[in-house]
Amino acid sequence: MATDDGFERTYPEIDDWTDSRELLANARKQAEERQLDDVFIVDIDSHISDGGNWPEIMDYVEDPVIREAASAFGDGSKRGAFLNGTNGLQWQNVWGRIPHGQGLKEAVEESELSRETILARRCMDQMGLDYQVMFPNAMLFLGMHPVPEMEIHLATAYNRWLVERVLPEDPRIKAMMYLPFNNPVEAEETVKRFLGKPGVAGFLVTSSRHKPVHANEYMRLYGMLEETGQVLGFHTHLNWQDEYTSQLNRFISMHAISFVLCNLVHLTNWIINGLPERFPKLKVMWIESGIAWLPFIMQRLDHEYMMRTSEAPLLTKLPSEYMRDMFYTTQPMERTNETLLAASMDAMNAETQMLFASDWPHWDFDLPATIWDLPFLDEAAKRNILGYNAARIFDLEIPEKYRAMAAE
Amino acid sequence: MSELFVAKVEDMADRERRIVVEGGLEIGVFRLGDEFFAWESNCPHAGGPVCQGRIMNRVNEVLDDEKRAHGYEFVEADVHIICPWHGYEFNIRTGIHPGQPETRLRGFPVTVREGAVYVAV
Ligand code: FES
Numbered sequence: 001m002a003t004d005d006g007f008e009r010t011y012p013e014i015d016d017w018t019d020s021r022e023l024l025a026n027a028r029k030q031a032e033e034r035q036l037d038d039v040f041i042v043d044i045d046s047h048i049s050d051g052g053n054w055p056e057i058m059d060y061v062e063d064p065v066i067r068e069a070a071s072a073f074g075d076g077s078k079r080g081a082f083l084n085g086t087n088g089l090q091w092q093n094v095w096g097r098i099p100h101g102q103g104l105k106e107a108v109e110e111s112e113l114s115r116e117t118i119l120a121r122r123c124m125d126q127m128g129l130d131y132q133v134m135f136p137n138a139m140l141f142l143g144m145h146p147v148p149e150m151e152i153h154l155a156t157a158y159n160r161w162l163v164e165r166v167l168p169e170d171p172r173i174k175a176m177m178y179l180p181f182n183n184p185v186e187a188e189e190t191v192k193r194f195l196g197k198p199g200v201a202g203f204l205v206t207s208s209r210h211k212p213v214h215a216n217e218y219m220r221l222y223g224m225l226e227e228t229g230q231v232l233g234f235h236t237h238l239n240w241q242d243e244y245t246s247q248l249n250r251f252i253s254m255h256a257i258s259f260v261l262c263n264l265v266h267l268t269n270w271i272i273n274g275l276p277e278r279f280p281k282l283k284v285m286w287i288e289s290g291i292a293w294l295p296f297i298m299q300r301l302d303h304e305y306m307m308r309t310s311e312a313p314l315l316t317k318l319p320s321e322y323m324r325d326m327f328y329t330t331q332p333m334e335r336t337n338e339t340l341l342a343a344s345m346d347a348m349n350a351e352t353q354m355l356f357a358s359d360w361p362h363w364d365f366d367l368p369a370t371i372w373d374l375p376f377l378d379e380a381a382k383r384n385i386l387g388y389n390a391a392r393i394f395d396l397e398i399p400e401k402y403r404a405m406a407a408e
Numbered sequence: 409m410s411e412l413f414v415a416k417v418e419d420m421a422d423r424e425r426r427i428v429v430e431g432g433l434e435i436g437v438f439r440l441g442d443e444f445f446a447w448e449s450n451c452p453h454a455g456g457p458v459c460q461g462r463i464m465n466r467v468n469e470v471l472d473d474e475k476r477a478h479g480y481e482f483v484e485a486d487v488h489i490i491c492p493w494h495g496y497e498f499n500i501r502t503g504i505h506p507g508q509p510e511t512r513l514r515g516f517p518v519t520v521r522e523g524a525v526y527v528a529v
Contacts, residue, residue, distance in 0.1 A: 011429070011434070011460060012460065012498040013425075013426035013460055013461070013462065014457065014460045014461060014462075015462075018492075023457070023492065024492075025457065026450070026455050026456060026457050029432070029455075030455055040451060094495045096462060096464075096492075097461070097490045097492075097495045098492060098493070098494060098495045099462075099499075100492070183464060258427060275441065338431065363494060364455075365493075365494075367454060367455075368452070369455065370454060
C-alpha cells in the first residue's frame with residue numbers, strides 16, 4: 001500500500017538507511033486501527049538530525065573568526081565542528097540492533113526543503129502527529145562543553161538556523177530555543193531575541209551540566225520567562241563521566257541512571273530552594289526522564305521535608321504538591337509493571353500535567369498508541385496527554401477539524 | 409485456513425528471511441539449516457516490524473570456574489530475530505524472548521512441499 005506521498009513498501013531488512021516511511025509503516029497502521037487521525041496529537045520531543053546539516057548551521061555562527069574556524073573540522077566539511085559529543089550517543093543502537101538509534105541516514109528527494117523538514121514530515125504522517133517539537137542531538141552535550149563561550153556561539157547559530165531556515169518550512173514543526181544556560185546573561189539575551197518568532201514554542205535547558213538551577217544569577221531569566229508565559233524545559237541527557245556513572249560498564253546501566261540523575265538534581269534544587277514560590281506562574285517541564293523517577297523523588301522529598309522544614313523555608317506545601325504543578329513528558333514510558341505505572345501517573349495528575357513525546361528516532365522512542373492503549377486512563381485523559389495539554393501549555397492552535405469534532 | 413507460497417527452497421539461503429503479506433497480515437518466514445519458521449511481523453512490545461530486523465545469535469557472557477567475567481560470546485545454536493524498533497530479541501526457533509518467556513511472537517505453520525515453502529494462515 002502506498003502512503004499519501006506515493007511511497008510503496010518493499011519490506012526489506014531494516015538497516016541504517018531504510019526510509020522512515022517503511023520503518024514506521026506499522027505506526028500508520030496503528031493510527032488507522034485506533035482512528036488516531038481523529039485525535040489531536042502533539043509530539044513534544046523529537047531528535048531528527050543526523051549531523052548532516054551541521055555545516056549549514058555553522059554558516060549561522062555570528063562571530064566571524066569562529067565561523068571561519070569551523071572549516072578546520074571534519075576534513076574541511078565542518079561536520080561536527082566544535083562539538084563535544086561523547087561516545088555514549090554512538091552506543092544507542094545496541095551495536096547495530098536498532099539501526100535508527102544512530103540517527104536517520106535515509107535518502108531524501110532533491111528539494112528546497114531542509115532534510116529535517118522532509119524527515120519530520122515522514123514521521124508526522126506515519127504517526128498521525130499534528131505538531132512536532134524538534135531538537136537536534138548535537139546540542140544535547142553542550143552544557144558540558146569545556147569552552148563555556150562555545151555554548152553561546154553554537155546555541156545562537158542553531159537557534160537562528162531553526163528560526164530562519166527550518167521553522168518557516170512547515171507550521172507543524174515547532175522548536176524550543178536552546179538556552180546557553182552556563183552563561184545566564186546570554187540566556188536572557190536568547191529569550192529577548194527569539195521570543196515570539198514564528199514556530200518558537202518555549203525555551204530549553206539541556207540538563208547535563210553542573211550549574212545549580214537556584215543560583216541567583218538565573219532569577220532574571222526565570223522572571224522573564226514567567227512574565228512572557230513561556231515554557232522552561234529541562235531536557236535530560238547522559239553524562240558517562242560523572243564519578244558515579246563512570247563506574248557503570250554498560251550503556252543500559254548508564255542510560256537508566258544518567259538520564260534521570262541530572263533531572264533529579266535540578267528538580268530537587270528547584271523545589272527545595274522554593275523556586276515555585278518565587279515564580280508561581282512559570283511553566284516548568286521535565287523532558288525525557290520518563291515517569292518512574294517521579295514517585296521516588298516525590299516520596300523522598302515529602303518524607304524528609306516534614307522533618308527538616310527549616311531547610312526549605314520558602315515552601316508552604318509539600319514538595320510533591322509543587323511537583324504536581326509542573327509538567328512532564330511521558331517518554332520513555334516505563335511500562336513493564338502496569339500497576340506501578342498507573343499509580344505513578346495518578347500521583348502526578350497525568351491527565352493535566354503529562355504530555356506525549358516520541359523522542360523519535362532514538363532507540364527508546366514511544367508512539368501515540370503507547371498512550372492510547374493504556375487501559376487505566378479514560379479517553380479524555382488520553383486526549384489531554386496526547387495533545388490538549390500541549391495546546392494549553394504552549395498555546396498551540398488546535399486545527400479546525402478537531403474543533404468541529406468537539407462541537408458535534 | 410489458506411496457504412501462501414513463500415519461496416522455492418533453493419531460493420532461500422540459510423538464515424534468510426522472507427516477508428509474505430496477506431491483507432493486513434505480515435509474516436516473516438525464516439530458514440535455519442533445513443528448517444523453516446514463520447512468525448507474525450508484529451512485535452508484542454509496541455507493534456514494530458519485528459521480522460524485518462537483523463538476525464544475530466544470542467549473546468552470552470563468559471565466566472570462568474571462579475565466576476570471573478571474560479567478555480562476551482555468540483551462541484551459535486540460538487539464532488535471534490531482533491525487532492528494529494526497540495531491540496526486543498526473539499529466538500527464531502521458539503519465538504520466545506530470551507529474558508521473559510511470556511513475551512513471544514505469534515507463529516504460523518510452515519510446510520515444505522515439492523521444493524517450495526508455504527505458510528498456513
Ligand atoms: S516494538 Fe518491537 S521492540 Fe518495541
